[in-house]
Amino acid sequence: MSHLIELTDIYKIYHMGDTDVHALDGISIHIDQGEFVAIVGQSGSGKSTCMNIIGCLDVPTSGTYFLGGVDVSTMEDDQQAEIRNKMLGFIFQQYNLIPKLTVLENVELPLLYSGADSTDRRQAAMKALERVGLADKCKNLPSQLSGGQQQRVSIARALAGNPSVILADEPTGALDSRTGREVLAFLQELNREGNTIVLITHDNSIAVKAQRIIRLSDGKVIYDGPADDPRAVVQPHEPGEEDPA
């Protein structure tokens, strides 16, 4: 049980009418503390399902998932919520900030649900905002910030609860390339400081910023190794299908 994330023989099967769709077809992934891993795949490869399971937003049909030594693969809704709150920090493509709350209140949310008292909450949230360089915007509403700034707020929110794993789902997808590079550089910096980061993307040029790439196709792992290996970025041959993004 030395791995931080340990997925063993995970299947996720959706029933669509008469046919069963194997979104994940028996994958096993181990991720250690302090790694920066990119999970890459085209749409339909199962990477989103994989991220939902790693993020405790969903449970596998079969297989086991140990997060920090705890079996989370069979947990109930509310138990998963607690795991998400304590161990995971999410960064989404669409930032997913709550528009009615100020920047500070948004960053405080995970601490609110963990039951921290208001002074601790404020302190930790301000610290996280300082880290992303947006402490001066704490009273603003998200809509008053640029896309890059909003994504930095969502990074601050992911950091505020001091999670074991930061899960970034296409974090640069909605940003122009320059701001996207800044966000990636920031994730690399967080990784150098010791944070475990799992990045989900369809884009090889982004995936190569990680140390390790796990490539999924049709619900199976087709590559798992260092990002600088040439095989990591080879597109699997899929005739007649274009990557939509």
Added chain:
Amino acid sequence: MSFTQSFRLALKSLLTSKMRSLLTMLGIIIGVASVILIISLGDGMNNMINSEFEKMGANLLQVEVMSPNSSRTVTDDEMYQLAQENPGTIAAVSPSVTVRATVKAGGDTLNASVSGVGEALPSIQSVELTSGRFLYYVDVERMQNVCVIGAWIDQEAFNGAGLGQSLRINGYEYTVIGIIEASDPEGGPTSYSDNQVYIPYTNATRLNGNATISSYLFSATSDQANNAAKAAIESRLEQLLGSDDYYMVVSMSEMMSVMGDITGTVMTVLVAIAGISLLVGGIGIMNIMLVSVTERTREIGIRKSLGAKRRDIRRQFIIEAGTTSAVGGVIGIVLGVSLAQAVGPLVGIEAAASTVAIVVAFGVSVGVGVIFGYLPANNAAKLNPIDALRYD
């Protein structure tokens, strides 16, 4: 999820969409306002009725005798004797003789009602004098031509300086020896005692052509003695008249409680009808909350992904529904109280909004929000975080 943040968010969203909030709260506002209005006016009416009863004497017992023939009658002496024999239950007695008489002051005929009574009347009913004195025993015994008049008569006939002046009742001259305080400060002959002219009952019987006295007023010694006094009077009358068909004893306390029952029932029915609009208001809140949950599916997904449990989400939406209906309740209370103040004088009732009614109305409106907010809140709590996050 902290209570204060949910509460603040709820207030914020109420303020950001004012029209929608107003329409959401309208049912609650109307419901609470009408409940408060009905209770205020009802309480005011009860107070008014009770004070009228008090004025007539809360321990009053009215006796009507309908003699079948001249051989079986009840005399005033017999009634005085009855009172003397029951000192524990009967405090006082006075005959009450209505005289159809023409009352004139100078040349003007007055719209007055003339009653012949005994000297004990002030201890049976409230008779407050502003000047002079009430009838004495000697006045009754010696059939003196003296009278006590109501404030309106005093004003009409003597410009308020009637004491010592004289009135003509059926042509006989009566000296005014006392003036009764105005019951209605506005004046006017409508009030119970303001156009009264009290004369000794002995004189009144003579004016009526020596007819037998058919009406008596008793007062019981206390609230508790009312029933005993009534029983004592009834048994004596039955003994004197030989049957219980020939008399009637009405106790004021019985009438008060009958009256109270009637107004209570009417109020309950009215409040229940107004309560229906609270129900409708609750459904309105539920409706809007269901819409709000759908609109905010993504927000719910975000909150869940950050670790909000079902109960956190449920609580947030219940607080929101409760806040909406509470604000509606407060507006309704303010509206109801002001309406009661405005409408009360128009119908001649001094509206009295009780603190209890206000507190209960507020509590009920919060309760309605919480109850009707539960279903939408529970729907929100049960949302799957993945689907909710993907929702646009």
